[in-house]
Amino acid sequence: MQFNRKTVQAVVTGIVFAAASSLASAATILKLSHNQDQKHPVHLSMKYMAEKVKEYTNGEVRVRIYPNSQLGTQRESMELLQSGALDIAKTNASELESFEPAYGAFNIPYIFHDSDHFYRALTGKVGDDILNASAGKGFIGLTYYDGGSRNFYAQKPIKSPADLVGMKIRVQPSPTAVEMIKLMGGSPTPLAYGELYTALQQGVVDGAENNPTALTNSRHGEVAKFYSLDEHTMIPDVLVIGEKSWSKLTPEQQVAVKKAAKESMLYHKELWAKMINEAVDQAKSSMGVTFVDVEKQPFIDAVKPMHDAALKNPEIAEYVKEIDALAN
Secondary structure, eight states: OOOOHHHHHHHHHHHHHHHHHHHHHHSEEEEEEOSSOTTSHHHHHHHHHHHHHHHHTTTSEEEEEEOTTTTOOHHHHHHHHHHTSOSEEEEEHHHHTTTOGGGHHHHSTTOOSSHHHHHHHHTSHHHHHHHHTTTTTTEEEEEEEOOOOEEEEESSOOOSGGGGTTOEEEEOSOHHHHHHHHHHTOEEEEOOGGGHHHHHHHTSSSEEEEOTHHHHTTOGGGTOOEEEEEEEEOOOEEEEEEHHHHHTSOHHHHHHHHHHHHHHHHHHHHHHHHHHHHHHHHHHHHHOOEEEEOOSHHHHHHTHHHHHHHTTOTTTHHHHHHHHHTOO
């Protein structure tokens, strides 16, 4: 039997396609869940990580990303991850505090003096130690992503702790966040983020605290016209992997995934800075939000008992001391 050139080409193409499909099906697929949209820097950074994982493992490991809470909320994702039903999840240090106390060190108000201090801690030994602290609890940390500094926003300027007295302030479900608002004189109100716009609009809460992207991406600038730059916390997002999924990777693949994750953190740093600048400009020009400079010291003094207590807490004291030592 004779084959013409087109027939041979078609057969070869089919063989190559079949081989490629076979390799793809043999690859280890890691499902990653997060709660942001596909334009958000954290999604773009994890997409960058996925590309690097594929490159560094020669396609043996691939990361499939599910944005917009398709696989559940951050807390639900953590529970799925611990059970082995999910491989990787993006959460943050506030939510992780209830799963691993070590992350509570990041939640202490004014633990970081500035952005440089923040990155020295996260890229150094103390950052790695906290990522590894949850070993044996169903997950370990891979890397951090900048979540910006958190500030108060409401329908009035908040220039000192006295301005918070009598105000209901939405907080994340974190014991540290609740204690911070109490010490500053406000009434902490844990509430799902998705309910916050309506809660601000209807007066269920009087204010909230977050980075400037909340004003634009979630349109909170429509119902809260004053953003007070007190910078009380810089709480990182955290990318974690389930131990069941981690154990399925070879040592070489684990090294590759860690490397890709760390590189995506620095990739994210530039994206985040650009997004914050754009959010501030948009909130000012298009939404009429007023940004208010404040004297931080009264806020720092109000929450000093939290720092003192942290230094006596055996679960986080050493981490806090290491972070403090990196301030200068």
